[in-house]
Amino acid sequence: PADALFILGDLFEVWIGDDAALQPGFEADCGELLRSTAERLPVxxxxxxxxFMVGPAFAAHCGITLLDDPTVLSLHGERWLLSHGDILCLEDTDYLAFRAQVRTPEWQAAFLARPLEERRALARSMREQSEARKQTPEMLWADVDTSAARGWLQRSRAKTLVHGHTHRPAQHDLGDGWQRIVLSDWDAAAHPPRAQVLCLSPAGPQRVDLR
Structure with a gap:
């Protein structure tokens, strides 16, 4: 059994505000599942x-802890640098500009001031645009910048960066004893289904398929 669960972003396809979980539906069901999980181990x-709109109200309701990006985890005598990974994709300049905009308190306050159904419609539109961008040639190779990853590891005094976002599960040697471990995405509808976790134990990192 695990001692703790770390979810490095994109647990939800979209999150339009914590108030969405106050109504019966998918968000509320997910909240109860997280809450029951957090009663058994730290999440x-x-x-x-x-x-990125998951807020402190939902976290408090579920009994989970929100993490900064990046976060250093000290475990088994090692320092692990945890990140979602999107901010390190330096070639994806359009996305990084969008990210900077939507992470501001002003943008988020204006978004949350809209009616719930209007937020759902806007989120669907942004999601469709994001999926369309993934098919463009430049997005097919946009990946984590190696120099930036090495800089993060050096400043954090960690040896391993663990991240998701790119959906390209692999283990990369960055030189000088540093490495980058990329998590798989989850998709139960894929063929074959994808549901993989990374276990950090005294023996080292190990991928486990939960399919």
Whole structure:
């Protein structure tokens, strides 16, 4: 059994505000599942590019802890640097500009002031635009910048960066004893389904398929 659960972003396809979980439906059901999980072990959640609007009210209701990006985890005598990973994709300049805009308190306050259904419609539109961008040639190779990743590791005094976002599960040697571990995305509807976790134990990191 695990001692703790770390979710490094994009637990939800979209999150339009904590008040969405106050109504019966998918968001409320997810909240109850998180709450029941948090009663058994500590649960930590980092914002991703899809669910960056998850707020302290929902976290408190579920009994989970929101993490900064990046976060250093000290475990088994090692320092692990945890990140969603999107901010390190330096070639994706359009997305980084969008990210900077939507992470401001002013943008988020204006978004949350809209009616719930209007927020749902806007989120669907942004999601469709995001999916369309993924098919463009420049997005097919946009990835974490190696120099930036090395800089993060050096400043944090960690040896391993663990992140998601790119959906390209792999383990990269960055030189000088540093490495980058990329998590898989989850998709139960894929063929075959994808549901993989990374276990950090005294023996080292190990990928486990939960399919």
């Amino acid at each position: 930590f959640l980092m914002h991703g590019n899809r669910d």
